[in-house]
Amino acid sequence: MTQSPVWHPFTQHATEPAPTLILRTEGAYLEASDGRRILDAISSWWVTTHGHRHPTIMAAIREASESLDQLIFAGFTHPPAEALARELVTLAPPGLTRVFYSDSGSTAVEVALKMALGTHRNRGEARSRIVVMESSYHGDTIGTMSVGARGVFNAAYEPLLFEVDRIPVPVAGREQEVVDAFEAIARQRRAAALIVEPLVLGSGGMLFYSPAVLKELARIARETGTLLIADEVMTGWGRTGSLFACDQANVSPDILCTSKGLTGGAVPLAATLATEEVFEAHYSPDRSRTFFHSSSYTANPIACAAGLANVKVWREEPVAQRIAALCAAQSEHVARFEEDARFENVRSCGTIAALDLKVPVGGYLAEVGPKLRAFFLERGFLLRPLGNVLYVMPPYCVTGAELGALYDAIDEAGTLFGSAA
Numbered sequence: 001m002t003q004s005p006v007w008h009p010f011t012q013h014a015t016e017p018a019p020t021l022i023l024r025t026e027g028a029y030l031e032a033s034d035g036r037r038i039l040d041a042i043s044s045w046w047v048t049t050h051g052h053r054h055p056t057i058m059a060a061i062r063e064a065s066e067s068l069d070q071l072i073f074a075g076f077t078h079p080p081a082e083a084l085a086r087e088l089v090t091l092a093p094p095g096l097t098r099v100f101y102s103d104s105g106s107t108a109v110e111v112a113l114k115m116a117l118g119t120h121r122n123r124g125e126a127r128s129r130i131v132v133m134e135s136s137y138h139g140d141t142i143g144t145m146s147v148g149a150r151g152v153f154n155a156a157y158e159p160l161l162f163e164v165d166r167i168p169v170p171v172a173g174r175e176q177e178v179v180d181a182f183e184a185i186a187r188q189r190r191a192a193a194l195i196v197e198p199l200v201l202g203s204g205g206m207l208f209y210s211p212a213v214l215k216e217l218a219r220i221a222r223e224t225g226t227l228l229i230a231d232e233v234m235t236g237w238g239r240t241g242s243l244f245a246c247d248q249a250n251v252s253p254d255i256l257c258t259s260k261g262l263t264g265g266a267v268p269l270a271a272t273l274a275t276e277e278v279f280e281a282h283y284s285p286d287r288s289r290t291f292f293h294s295s296s297y298t299a300n301p302i303a304c305a306a307g308l309a310n311v312k313v314w315r316e317e318p319v320a321q322r323i324a325a326l327c328a329a330q331s332e333h334v335a336r337f338e339e340d341a342r343f344e345n346v347r348s349c350g351t352i353a354a355l356d357l358k359v360p361v362g363g364y365l366a367e368v369g370p371k372l373r374a375f376f377l378e379r380g381f382l383l384r385p386l387g388n389v390l391y392v393m394p395p396y397c398v399t400g401a402e403l404g405a406l407y408d409a410i411d412e413a414g415t416l417f418g419s420a421a
Helices: 055-065 080-092 107-123 142-146 154-159 175-188 211-224 245-249 277-282 300-318 319-335 368-378 402-416
Strands: 024-028 030-033 037-041 094-104 129-133 164-168 193-196 226-231 257-258 270-275 341-347 352-358 389-392
Touching: 024 319, 037 402, 055 175, 055 300, 080 270, 080 300, 094 107, 094 277, 107 142, 107 193, 107 226, 107 257, 107 277, 129 175, 142 154, 154 245, 175 211, 193 211, 211 226, 211 245, 270 277, 319 341, 319 352, 319 389, 319 402, 352 402, 368 402, 389 402
Parallel strands: 129 164, 129 193, 193 226, 226 257
Antiparallel strands: 024 030, 030 037, 094 270, 257 270, 341 352, 352 389
């Protein structure tokens, strides 16, 4: 086989083995060209919720393609976009009345940041500072890197990034420190917006925090006129146990970003939901107050049809029961490692479980990371640890037996690669 011209994401081609060729996906599995069935234990980067190629979603894609393909969305609209927007407004936290489509989580966040800054500018308010959490991740475009953690991911692009104000991660024991830090910044700097990953910081190491902290941050934002942006790209669509993570804190943000599970993971689509107040700040006979953003594939009809089918699955199938069962199973399985000297920071939040393998040198570039990926792949599991942080985030169709086998493999990995020192 000749060398592939493909440049893969987050892949160091000088050290990584050749990518595994997948010919088919089904349910919780990837089927490789050599006949292996690989359990997709991270939902193909957190996107696949109900399982690969869910029949309802696949049928909707086929049906939509019989009448529509890409359509310019400036000055035109189409039924799938209209219907999906109405469903999103119904399902989202109260007060989010407007839906702006884009095509990825990163662009959904870029849209949110621009909406926030545009809102203040159009109101005549001198607010431009964005407040973020340390260790956060919101995407790989320029704006989203700016509001994420600084480090190896974006060191080369530092000249392009804008400055932000940072508050600590509200891990156990630091909750009040975080709340106080945000209140000081919001009042003294007259911040434009606070952007958070509600309850779970994903790529930053699967760091969890309580709904009570989110509720306090939302209160301060409201009192200080700071717009609250909830990046629910990963946490939405049941990942934390509720439809949206904000639901657990009874928080309605000013702007909410969703993608990944929006189509059940089938095709790319994103949406940024905003309050009527944010929309009204851009609504004017003065055309200079237009919200100037688009992408070529905004509200792609076939993607919107997939999103609408995903909502149908949520309404007609026992998705909530599947999520509840997975939440309980994850909590039970990961608990076996709580007193295990090979691991630390054992935790779960909804359908997500994580634990840190003890190694001499941790972090995203820990040498153990590639070794762990290869180990699990040899045993038929797709796990992609964040350095020495192992996490499990499977589709909701995964079975108890499949999870049990996966956690047995994690146990074996702890013996082979861990250090109890």
